[in-house]
Amino acid sequence: SYELTQPPSVSVSPGQTARITCSGDALPKQYAYWYQQKPGQAPVLLIYKDSERPSGIPERFSGSSSGTTVTLTISGVQAEDEADYYCQSADSSGTWVFGGGTKLTVL
Amino acid sequence: EVQLVESGGGLVQPGGSLRLSCAASGFTFSRHEMNWVRQAPGKGLEWVSSINSGGSAMYYADSVKGRFTISRDNAKNSLYLQMNSLRAEDAAVYYCAREYCSGGSCYGGSDYWGQGTLVTVSS
DSSP states (O other), X not given: XXXXXXXXXXXXXTTSOEXXXXXXXXXXXXXXXXXXXXXXXXXXXXXXXXXXXXXXXXXTEEEEEETTEEEEEESSOOGGGOEEEEEEEEOTXXXXXXXXXXXXXXX | OOXXXXXXXXXXXXXXXXXXXXXXXXXXXXXXXXXXXEEOTTSOEEEEEEEOTTSOOEEEOXXXXXXXXXXXXXXXXXXXXXXXXXXXXXXXXXXXXXXXXXXXXXXXXXXXXXXOEEEEEOO
């Protein structure tokens, strides 16, 4: 079955740039989405269609795509950005898949 | 204000059944594909099922296919998940989530999620 692979953890100091990758064979053909989830809360959609930001999402969150890898970039990381981040995509039959999640630690 | 409120979770024995509901308000429910996503304690997100806006097309994760049934009632602004033959590995918080749509177009992904309902499977 289709899989998306994320690093389990990423650490960054406040004000620095964090990059979280997500790899999958279908990503060149299917859009990717990114979510942020804080403990005890529902996920929040950060990025849709690889690089678009819904209204209300800060500009420091951006997405990009290159081949089989998509990347979530958080510029000027703040303490409040410490959370779990998930990528999500779909296969050609309409079924979804999530990456395993990446825990972002702000040092 | 968009609201999604799940209900119907609880403790069930292995092999038992539960029906989850999701009450939607604050948006035109019938225009959005809807999804169920679950999260086992301390684990990541797992997609469970999706249904298109009209209720004519349903999709399931392999892990629940043949046991779970998604449905919706657009007149009641409600989404459902009938879960049969429950297993220990089905224990999780179940979220309903709506497809992200803006300006008359829909883009996939989910922009609003409920707070989830907990399903515990244990004897």
